[in-house]
């Protein structure tokens with residue numbers, strides 16, 4: 001009997017986190033008996049007088065949004081992290097009960113004045129403005145004395161607990177490197193220090209191998225039909241990682257050189273970043289003909305360098321071991337209304353999936369890059385499924 | 386300014402996993418704008434002809450349940466893990482893409498013939514039979530040659546993706562120790578090997594300190610009003626861990642001695658286990674006057690010893706470093722219809738909570754141990770909220 005990854009249960013290792021994922025590909029045919037979600041409302045107004053993010057409207061904290069015309073950033077009225085000063089924590093009552101005060105700030109970053117547009121529906125120059133705003137906030141927050149990590153993310157869709165469809169993301173900046181980015185950075189650092197560089201993949205600082213550059217390089221060499229690549233352009237690749245947890249999880253990262261952070265992007269890399277974001281989010285929306293819910297997060301160098309670095313300085317800076325990448329974690333499983341739950345065995349033991357990452361990538365590759373709402377009546381793409 | 390854990394944002398460390406949790410206690414007063422869940426149906430029939438778990442009914446795999454009168458165990462018709470033999474995995478195409486075949490089995494364990502009863506509504510002797518069945522399956526699966534871990538869990542409630550209210554749990558047995566129990570075991574082992582034993586807490590094998598026994602011992606010494614203990618009896622304690630992620634997460638564990646697994650329980654410890662389970666699940670149901678959704682998992686020694694051990698053998702067996710404990714991860718946040726979402730920052734960075742564990746424990750302590758359905762019209766408990 002020969003091992004077949006589309007038939008035999010197996011575990012895959014996530015070298016970024018050190019965790020495993022249990023893959024049960026033979027189960028993809030079991031009947032669905034679980035909860036069905038309400039479909040997302042298809043017709044949103046361009047302006048919603050009740051929306052606290054629309055231009056000119058009041059927020060629940062009492063502040064009023066300006067009549068902004070592009071992106072707009074404000075501090076969250078109910079921030080999970082507060083600005084300094086933070087009082088020192090008392091000594092731990094027992095070594096097993098430790099507390100660490102946290103300080104920093106939480107920003108809301110509105111992508112566009114239109115209430116009804118998402119990244120998948122924005123024009124490329126509009127997406128480029130979002131990228132510029134991410135870079136600006138990353139630099140600004142990252143320069144604050146107490147900030148050790150700037151976490152940019154987007155949480156999209158009622159299914160993800162996001163109440164407001166107005167296109168926006170968040171930026172939480174804090175005085176500690178959070179658990180997941182800290183774990184990933186530790187694995188990237190260990191890889192750079194212990195792995196011999198043998199491939200032709202781009203290298204990180206000091207000519208050492210970069211875990212994610214090696215991985216992207218490998219994936220781009222796999223024949224498309226059996227691989228995990230969803231789309232690529234000159235600088236970026238989107239793929240379903242070998243170790244993906246969510247059914248249609250993807251990672252978006254630069255493949256042509258090691259890029260530690262958003263602040264290191266060249267103008268050409270920003271333009272192709274916008275292109276890749278537009279194409280990936282359109283494919284997502286087209287997969288089930290709905291506004292696709294997801295959590296997206298940007299992982300990178302914890303804070304930008306204090307000043308622009310020469311090539312030699314960049315090579316010598318250990319912090320540059322980070323490789324910029326985006327995670328997209330979407331909950332949908334088999335239609336616009338059936339989602340995956342991370343419960344039971346997954347909460348208590350380890351992540352589990354039925355559909356293989358290769359099957360998910362093939363499904364996403366089969367999707368059109370013309371948004372289904374723009375293509376209606378034009379007989380394009382696979383969204384009639 | 387003095388540090389106040391009910392006001393100042395802080396991080397707590399989870400010594401079982403090495404992860405952190407961000408606590409934002411000042412945020413508990415923010416308005417709720419998120420999704421509201423449908424309430425769970427209150428009136429279930431004692432027998433449902435459509436239920437594939439009810440006695441005498443057919444399952445979707447075609448098999449028929451016997452007319453069982455107590456607990457009933459069968460192999461899952463759509464098991465995520467299959468019995469041996471499993472073919473060997475091919476060599477990794479790249480060191481970053483590793484595969485490990487998995488074998489084992491998935492059992493379904495029905496708690497009771499009645500469709501409408503949950504652990505919170507069962508009589509103590511009925512809960513003791515569930516415990517005996519857990520022990521039996523743990524021993525049986527744990528004795529299979531290829532099985533390295535037996536994960537017992539219950540996933541309850543439509544909110545957790547569980548489609549069937551018939552009271553049941555699952556047991557997944559596999560040829561690897563899954564990520565979370567493996568991580569916890571590694572932390573327990575490191576604690577035993579590196580921490581000087583100074584407290585009067587029960588010790589693990591070789592007289593070394595046991596992380597969870599130390600922790601439970603400390604918690605039981607904290608004055609109730611400021612602590613995290615929800616309930617206790619002679620052998621067991623239920624508490625909201627210092628590092629809890631879910632709003633009303635609890636851990637249930639023996640406190641009077643180190644107990645490596647279910648197979649090590651004495652008859653008296655089993656009886657008081659049933660008592661603690663009954664009281665905890667009743668408090669959960671009473672908190673929001675609903676059948677409380679949760680994922681529950683039992684962590685313990687990966688598989689039982691092959692034969693009963695003398696005290697000296699038990700002391701000498703490194704595998705006994707595990708301490709038996711149950712995790713309850715419930716999603717509800719502020720009512721029967723408002724749940725917590727683990728999304729955005731939590732998926733991309735680290736777990737986050739608003740309500741402190743101490744506040745959650747106080748809320749659970751204030752609940753009655755008479756189930757609200759049994760107390761209706763009797764003016765008891767806080768469930769009218």
Ligand SMILES: [Zn+2]
Pocket residue numbers: 016184299325327
């Ligand atoms: Zn990452």
Ligand SMILES: [Zn+2]
Pocket residue numbers: 401569684710712
């Ligand atoms: Zn545990």
